[in-house]
Amino acid sequence: MSGCALLGATLLIGTVFALSFDSFEKLAQRHFMELSKSASDEVHSLLEPAGPILQECLALADQGDLPVDDPEKLGPRLAARLRSQKNLAWLSYSDDATGRFVGARRATDGAIVINRSNPKEDGGRPREWLVSLDGSQKELDASALKAYDPRAQTWYQRACAQPGVFWTRPFTFHEGARGITAAAAYKKRGEASPRGVFTADFFLDDLARFLEGVVDKRSAYAFLLERDGTEIVTARSQAREVSGPLIKAAVLELKQGPIRATAGAPSFRKISQGAEAYYASFDSIPVSANVEWVFVLIVPWQELSGANASHMNWTTAAWWCALALGLSSTLWGFWSLRKSRLQLEAAGFSTTFNEKLAGQLPADPRSPAPAAETHGNIPVVEVPAALLARAQDLRADKVLSPAPRVSSGERIHPALAGIPLLARIGQGAMGSVYWAYHPRLKTEVAVKVLSYILAEQEPEWVQRFYREAQVAAMVKSPHLVGVYDVNEDNGLYYLVMEYVRGRNAGEYARALVAEGQGALNEREALELTIAATTGLAAAHAGSVVHRDIKPDNILIPFLPGSDTIDQKRAKLADLGLARIEHHRVSLTDTRFTMGTVGYMSPEQALSFKEAGKPADVFSMGATLYDLLSGAPPFLGTSPFGVMTKTVEKPHEPIRNKRPEISVATAELLDKCLEKNYEDRYQSADELLAALTRCLERLDRGMQ
Secondary structure, eight states, X not given: OHHHHHHHHHHHHHHHHHHHTTHHHHHHHHHHHHHHHHHXXXXXXXXXXXXXXXXXXXXXXXXXXXXXXXXXXXXHHHHHHHHTOXXXXXXXXXXXXXOOEEEEEEOTTSOEEEEEEOTTSGGGOOEEEEEOTTSOEEEEOOTTSOOOOGGGSHHHHHHHTSSSEEEOOOOOSSTTOOEEEEEEEEOOTTOSSOXXXXXXXXXXHHHHHHHHHHHHHHTOEEEEEETTSOEEEEEEOSSSOOOHHHHHHHHHHHHHSOSOSBTTBOEEEEEEETXXXXXXXXXXXXXXXXXXXXXXXXXXXXXXXXXXXXXXXHHHHHHHXXXXXXXXXXXXXXXXXXXXXXXXHHTTOHHHHHHHHHTOSOOOTTSOOOOOOOOTTOOBOOOOHHHHTTOOOOTTOSTTTTSOEEEETTEEEEEETTEEEEEEEEEETTEEEEEEEETTTTEEEEEEEEOHHHHHHOHHHHHHHHHXXXXXXXXXXXXXXXXXXXXXXXXXXXXXXXXOOEEEHHHHHHHHHHTTOOSOOHHHHHHHHHHHHHHHHHHHHTTEEOOOOOGGGEEEEBOTTSSOBOGGGOEEOOOTTOEEGGGTOOOSOTTSOOSOTTTSOHHHHHOGGGOOHHHHHHHHHHHHHHHHHSSOSOOOSSHHHHHHHHHHSOOOOHHHHOTTSOHHHHHHHHHHTOSSGGGSOSSHHHHXXXXXXXXXXXXXXXX
């Protein structure tokens, strides 16, 4: 038996030593790949919002939505666009012929300032105006500002030489507006030379903090490069000085080889500089349609492997010795086993020994039975089998990665407060919504989960999350989606809501259009809107303003036991942007435009804090218009263009699109969509009464 024990021990030792031969190297490589991939993904996400801004400005100017020839109108338009983007610090337009400059910048307190100058007027000294949320302007003292001609700037000249968007190196254009500056030349149709240049500055505080955190932990060096090797954003470790020749070697690697080894993954290289060895990764970052940056991460090999460079050769030699020792021990074990077997056979125990070795004799009753395969210490939660049959595997869901796990049946599910999440049913910018089973209430529920990244970066969203639950608890109606609980579990903030088995109105309308049936008929659209407005009336009765009414926020339940929708039981959902009217309480930041373009009222587009009950009436009217026509009343190629049309241009009458719609319903829509809120229905109660009259007239066959 000693031979068996020796064999097992030597096999284990031999295997360990055999696998240890380059295991440190492979582990270091794997760890670096994971580190580099996560860092690249984060850089992608932080830069993603920046790309479309300039191209949107160019498209708007080309369509005439940005009046580049009228500085009186261009300044407020740029200010409105700037206010809607958190990380945007500056927007400007510079005229190539005269050097005229019009810009909007964000002050340190979040206010928006319009700046204008012209080299041919008043010595080119700028003038500035402070812009309020309602669009009013107050001129500021700009006597201390120096003359400025953008045409003399390198970024301006380089932008004019490019056929499309061009991203310049970072520089400080105005104090507090540090980041990446983008420049795009603008040409009129049919003209060869550019008329001017649009510029935009982006705050990169989040990116800089992230890169600093990466390099400080690993004595690394991280930077963004233009394709020509020009550095854009740089983060260096304070613990280790990365040599200049090493940086040049990395740039040379970048220029000589392809950026990506495989699609969707950074290209990994190993770079040596004297006695030092480094890992480097190169990842292409698409910034716009014709511009790419490169994210480079360099980490010393020793920081990943734990080895010292001067001992690397000795370590390798030790691995070879360990491997030889393991093989020798294994051979010794086999020899000892053979010797033990010969001794047993000589003693007459060969049959017994062979049978025991083969497992043919019953096991010793004193030995414990082998443990059954279990899910370890994961709690078990009872979920009906019918629900488990429709469940998804959410263990790889990134939003739920910090969530605890529970076991039900043969599967493991992420869970919050013991509520197993079974499937994802919706996803948005702030998180995801999941179908779940509440084991204590014995019912299906919907759980909205706030992105943990958003919760860490924007704490006010956590407050807004709790606010949504508090507002929902204030108003009760069978036509409002109920909220059961709001809490936090393992760093994830979640909202437990009523689960509505059915479809949302936007999804239903789009499905009809896709099937060639057109939009909803008038009766169906009116019944659905009446149900949603009933819920809105309950909210208004509690002085709660919704501020985000749209087809996707109206849920239509199925009839019991079928897949047929019941529009008369529709429910209004998502009070995430709601506020209490008389308290003027809102968790949305004054720098952002909140709501959904195409459905929000003109006053909400200009100043969402002032949006009251008539703004909800406008949004409900826009929703009814969409259900009847297949599109909202205001359309455009960009959010800014849609907002501009909402504020300035009339909607197309519904009967132009669908002549069969009754006159009463068309007049109701016209009243809901009035630009001046005083000309609309003043509350959901008034709108509900008008909708009911339209349906009654339709029942009587009246127009």
